[in-house]
Amino acid sequence: MAESRHSVFRQFAASDWDGFLKGVEKEGLRVDRNGFIAQTPHPEALGSALTHPRITTDYSEALLELITPVFNSTGGMLKSLRDIHTYVQQNLGDEVFWAASMPCELDGDPSIPIAEYGSSNIGQLKHVYRQGLAVRYGRMMQSIAGAHYNLSLPDSFWQKWQELLGNEQSLKDFKSDQYFWLIRNFRRRSWLLMLLFGASPALDASFVAGVSHDLNQFDERTWYGEHATSLRMGDLGYHNNAQASLNICFNELSTYTQTLDRAIHTTWPAYEEIGTRRGDQFIQINTSVLQIENEYYSAVRPKRTTQREEKPIQALEARGVEYIEVRCLDLDPFSPVGVNEAQIDFLDLFLLDCLLSDSPRIGDEECERLDDNYKDVVSNGRYRELKLCRAGERTPVSEAATDILAQLEPLAELLDSWQGDDTYRRALAAQRETLSGEWTVPSARVLDAMRSSGMGHREWGMEMAQQHQQTLRQEGLDASVRQAFDAMTADSLAEQAQMERADTLPFSEFLEQYLRS
16 A cells, blocks of 8 residues: 555655745725725725735725735735734724625725736736626626635755655756645535634625525514525625636646636627727626636635736646635634634634645546535535535534534644744644534624624624724734835836836727737
8 A cells, every 4th residue: 555645744744844834815895984885996005006025905906915925934924914904904994994804885896996007018017807707797796805825835846855755856846746736635625624613604684685595584674694604705706607617627737737727718699798998988808608717706726926917827837836725714703814823823723734635636526526515615614513514424513514624633732843843733722613502604703793892794894994994004014114114105106107208009909919929
């Protein structure tokens, strides 16, 4: 019998282990003092959303996205994320930064302004892509916020790991294969993250105005799922029928890029009917199932940093997988920065175990079962009698979760022994604690907090946002940190202006060249 990968990993010495590389992209809506989505432009004090390295926007002009650099420690990453949040909070004026994944009060599509990035061709491309999302799916879905966790392992790890496995591929191909090994197991277990970290069991009534749903009424302005963990990741959130037909294959890099590329070059009748222009205005990049790769909604993505005007598929094919992006995380509304330390350390442990556990290719039948498990936990995960399909049997969700946490314990002990602390055992214990007794998972805590406060989603979300704003504004920033952010703001505005001056090609010709590439 072949030696298990966990056993091979134990042949590392403490001196061989350099830890994880990590970063976060955290979204959140700007909201006015009445709890309504902000109608104001991106604050100039926050720089250019096109070129600022730390502060940008996602779909909407009101949907901020804060991006940390890459760190080798959870503490360093969270300190950076807190600094970015603090700078933002100091420059929001009378607005607040919404704390929850499901949005504040909305008034239909017209109330959700699409992000603007200036007149450069790249800026216009980003705007037209978002216009395309609007005409394809409507704007409501795009007002939802989440946190994306990016994780990689340093080349020193991969070189040692490749040596121990006796692998003779190029390092680029070996790393890509190993990241897809991790992704396959992530897909098998991602339901656990929705149970442990799903934090959007309720939503504002304005989000579902005129929409058929099966939610329960919390109060006159709030609906909730009785056992839901994450409405954000359910049918009311990131979901659409065109993408359901894609069958993107996560078994290896070549099948992943091929199936994505096919989606970008396969027209969809409904989008053809819309067309790419209204008069002289571009309203979508193309009429394919996907305009670009980023339109594909998935819980995890293999990623490679792109160069300017380079497409994600091109970057992956040229240089291989660089890191993994976990995209299914709801914002932690109890945290001023939307994520917390125990959560990040647990994710590191969880993802490393995905790499070290057996990971056969996923066939069509297993793929459907995995999707069903994920959907069931998203919509009904706090129902104790819920059963998941595991190894051909129906297993209670509590038992399946407990089994995975138990499986992680030896790995947590090994990593802690190398580091000389109890980081991973504490992170694991924190998750065990949430599944003990009455199940204090975040989705349950949110509903309990709303009930105890006597507030619905809108009022409670506003109260949390104001508390976090007060906390961070009182903490403030060191003068040197603030000066560094001020410099980034000024530099980003100057860079956008220079890009706009440098462009000479009409946007229609630029777009044609972009599509040909």
